[in-house]
Amino acid sequence: MASSGSSSPSPKRRRVGEAPAAGTDKLLSLPTEILDIILARIPFKHLVRTCCLSRAWRRRWESVPFLDIELSPGSSARVLWRCAAPVHGFRTVADVRRRNIYRAARWLRALARKRVRELTLQFKPSSEISRPNRLLGPALFSCTALVRLHLENCNMPPAPQGFSGFPKLVWLTLDNITLPFKGGGAQLERLIAAATRLAVLELPAVFTSATSDPGDIETWAIRAPNLRELFIIMPSAEDNGCRFAEELPLLEKAYIVIDCLLGTQDFLDAFRRIATVNKLGFVSLYQSNNNLEGITWKFENLRDAHLNTNFGKQSSVLSVVSLLKFAPDIEHLYIMADDTEWLEEDKIDEDSLNTEISGDLFARLKYVSLIGGVKYFSNQMCFMKFLLSKARSLQIFAVTFVYDDERKEWYVKACRELMECQKASPQVVFIPKLSYKPQQTAGL
Amino acid sequence: MAAATDDAGDSNEMIRVVSSDGEHFEMPEAAANLSLVLRHMIEDDCADAAGIPLAVVAAKPLAKIVDYCTKHAAKSSGLTIEEAEELKRFDAEFIEVDTDMLYDLLVAADFMGVEGLSKLAVQRTADLIKGKTPEQNRETFGIVNDFTPEEEEEICKENEWAFQITKPPSRLC
Known part of the structure; x- marks a missing residue:
């Protein structure tokens, strides 16, 4: 029975x-x-x-049928073979040890047979160079019913000949994944292009042979006509070859760090392809130039933007201006002030801002939030007061000040000055916060 | 006997239903609409003064279901956070029933197509099973252990991993 x-x-x-x-x-x-x-x-x-x-x-x-399976380390692959198909989801308990990769190869064989739909494999990150991440079993490519794939801290093997992708894939996350062979980028390109329903693509840390050999970069493109959300991080020395060669017409959210493309046509192309978004996060560690200056087309849908700024550099502050120029309808602006012990290399004052910034740029802002390394620096104060004097629709102005020692009398002063300064918007609410962040450089 | 009608939805029409054992109930149309089966009957003009007969649902579970639907129909759209929480509390109390009633609700909600109630009863049953030792589960759900002690031991061994890592170490099977 x-x-x-x-x-x-x-x-x-x-x-x-x-x-x-x-x-x-x-x-x-x-x-x-x-x-x-x-x-x-x-x-x-x-x-x-x-x-x-x-x-x-x-x-x-x-x-x-449709089990969501979370396997504890002690369990064997045998139980997976006994499950009814289809298996809905399979996830490893966080931080599976690396030696379990062999076990994972057996899990994958069983799961492929069971037509698994959602697969999450998170391994422990390898801390030593002598013990690199391990290669995942090739049965991964037999899991063709996948709707969601999330891999963390392992290497992806080359796909077998004739692999035609994961046609049902909607959600793909590759975090600290290496494709350690020639053609790894091309494999990613095919994998993404074959997933015609792909809606969310998260590539916070993907490495190809291009990353290890910067002299010989094989580029590859994201082709995803149905993509809604894109999250990609490629710091300056970690170009994995990813380029933005085609339109992403349905894109709604993008969070990008593409320092490895700064100053190139590829950088501008990236911004051209993501111009449909209504939410944008853009972070760069290099701010000697205004990175956003060359963007001449409009981001009509953009309402919500996150940006980091180094207030010690005029060019960096001007990247906020560039952003507001190409995205005139931004309502929510989050500025992460870089938390570095910078010198105020460039002096910013009201006059210099007045000559560079048309006050109308701030006219539609409703919510401005400054976080990160906000202190009582004159450049920061000057920018905030300038913004308050121009943003006539502003409703909320939230500032999180940080302090790294007990001497924070400046906080009261900063709050008073921002309370009392001239404001273009009669209804604006000022919300100051204070957070403690110990100095990282202190030799403890 | 049926539920309160004062906080009904925007439809004033009352729908009558009849249980398998001949008891009559009334609920606002908005409440009846939460049942896929009743909604289709109403759309097909099968709701009349005699009441819609529900041939496989007895009075006891039907009274509960009418209660559930009436409460949820009155609070279906544009919930405030407080109202949503109140509804959650109502659900939590509502489903505190014995296993016989739980059985009836599972089957009746499925038959009548009351999705929210189905989910509620399914989750309640799953929670009851997972929080218990095998012996407690047998007691709760009337399961007779027909294994010999040797067989039972063998089966536990076969799936040893599933019985491990329970802290504090409780008895296995």
Whole structure:
């Protein structure tokens, strides 16, 4: 009675309100479909424990479809082979040890057969160079029913010949993933292009052979006509070859760090392809130049922008101006002030701002938030007062000041000055916050 | 006997339903609409003064379901945070029932197509199972252990990992 779902007697016929008589199993008396839904909601480990309830329960768990499985390190791949297909989700308990990669190869073989839809494999990051991340088993490429794939801290093997991608993939996250072979970038390009429904692409740390050999960069392109969200980080020395060669017409959110492309046509191309977004995060560690100066086309939909700024550099402050020029309808602006012990290399004062910035630029801002390394520096204060004197629709002005020692009398002064300064918007609410951040350079 | 009607939704029409054991209930149309089956009957003009007969749902669970639907229909759209929390509290209390009633609600909500109630009853049952030792589960759900002690030991061994790492170490099976 227990092993197969469909052949159980038909308790459906029983009248509701006449619950099973005493001594009969109330769960197994339920219609199979309802019991399956219940059992699929029990954490995998607890579900397997039902095997010892009675003979009828011994193999009951094996016939439950759409399980979300979280495997603990001690479990073997054998239980996966016993699960009914399709398996809905599989995730490793966070930080699986690296040696479990061999076990993972067996999991993947089983999961491919079970047509797994959502797969999350997170390994422990390797801390020593002598122990690099391990290669994932090739059965990954047989999991063709995948809708969601999230890999962390491992290497992706070359796809077998004839691999036609994960056609149903909607969500792809590759975090600290290396493709340590020639053509790794091209493989990523094919993988992304084959997933025609891909909506979310997160590449916070992907390395190809291009990263290790900057002299020979194989470039590859993101082709994803249905992409809604893009998250990509390529610091200056870590170009993995990713380029923005095609339109991303449906893109709504982008968070990009592409310092490795600064000053190139590829940088401008990236901004051209993401011009449809309504939310943008852009962070750069290099601010000697105004990185956004060359952008001449409009971001019509952009309402919400995050940007980092070094207030010691006039060019960096002017990148805020460039942003507001190409995205005139921004309502929410978050500025992360770089938390470095910079000298105020360039002096910023009201006159210099007045000559560089047309006050109208700030006209639509409703919510401005400054976070990160805001202190009582004159450049920062000058910029904030200038903004307050121009932003006539502003509703909320939130500033998080940081201090790294007990001498923070300046905080009261800064608040008073910002309270009392001239404001273009009559309804603006000023919300100061104070957070403690110890100095990182202190030799403890 | 049916639920309160004062806080009904925007439809004033009352819908009558009849349980398998012949008891009559009334609820606002908005409440009846939460049941897929009742909604289709109403759309097909099958709701009349005699009431819609529900041939497989007895009075006891039906009273609960009418309660559930009436409460949820009155609070269906544009919930404030407080109202959403109140509804959550209502659900939590509502589903504190014995296993016989839980069984009836599972089957009746599925039959009548009341999605929210189905989910609530399914989650409640899953929570009951997962929080218990095998012996407690047998007791709660009327499961008779028909294993010999040797068999039981063997089966536990077969899936040893599933019984491990419970802290503090409790009895296995």
